[in-house]
Amino acid sequence: MTTKSIPLTDELHAYLVAHGAPPDEIIRDLAEETRSVLPEHATMQVAPEQAAFLTFLTRLLDTRQAVEVGTFTGLSSLAIARGLPEGGQLTCFDISEEFTGIARRYWARAGVQDRIDLRIGPAGDRLRELPHERYLDFAFIDADKTGYPVYWAELVPRMRPGGVIAVDNVLRGGRVIAPQNEADRAIAAFNDEVLADVRVDPVMLPVADGLTLARVR
Numbered sequence: 001m002t003t004k005s006i007p008l009t010d011e012l013h014a015y016l017v018a019h020g021a022p023p024d025e026i027i028r029d030l031a032e033e034t035r036s037v038l039p040e041h042a043t044m045q046v047a048p049e050q051a052a053f054l055t056f057l058t059r060l061l062d063t064r065q066a067v068e069v070g071t072f073t074g075l076s077s078l079a080i081a082r083g084l085p086e087g088g089q090l091t092c093f094d095i096s097e098e099f100t101g102i103a104r105r106y107w108a109r110a111g112v113q114d115r116i117d118l119r120i121g122p123a124g125d126r127l128r129e130l131p132h133e134r135y136l137d138f139a140f141i142d143a144d145k146t147g148y149p150v151y152w153a154e155l156v157p158r159m160r161p162g163g164v165i166a167v168d169n170v171l172r173g174g175r176v177i178a179p180q181n182e183a184d185r186a187i188a189a190f191n192d193e194v195l196a197d198v199r200v201d202p203v204m205l206p207v208a209d210g211l212t213l214a215r216v217r
Ligand SMILES: C[S@@+](CC[C@H](N)C(=O)[O-])C[C@H]1O[C@@H](n2cnc3c(N)ncnc32)[C@H](O)[C@@H]1O
Pocket: 044, 045, 046, 069, 070, 071, 072, 073, 074, 075, 076, 077, 093, 094, 095, 096, 099, 121, 122, 123, 124, 142, 143, 144, 147
């Protein structure tokens, strides 16, 4: 028995991915294309076990309306879209036509393009265009780290009671306890803000680079 999460070697990580929900051919091709076309940015993609978890969570919450902030080449959005029922909708936000051009091709190949509404532009501005109602079942934040407080402020009031916001990179490779740059400091401050927010019940999980799940009251 251990009182904390065990470290993952490469071999153990491969085992964990293989025994959870192993990536299918579409996800494997998307990861491979991202690595070969955008080698400097490829680590921005969510980990395979996170992708599987996003699909699981989307289904668990019976999600009909979801939002993603930070789409890149589309792995997390594909995972969320796959968890939606017929008629469900995912609204995605990103600033890059180049990155999301790749995403669009893989959404089409997976047959989920009709469930995804991609909006290009700074998410802080574009999120304000969403209905001012508590209608979202699930939201995933994974864009520029200094923008997290703005995305949080726009999303929390739009979540239905019991809806969940998932936030990626909350451990910043471990640097969150000794921040070394602006993004690290932003996440350290953001994590404190989430903890103090009486509108949500959060948990922080050591999945990949750290994943916070916040259930909105
Ligand atoms: C970590 S990546 C997202 C990875 C994605 N979730 C995946 O699984 O592939 C961050 C993304 O945020 C986008 N981004 C950066 N600043 C943004 C902003 N102000 N508004 C919207 N998107 C932004 C970047 O273009 C990039 O695609």
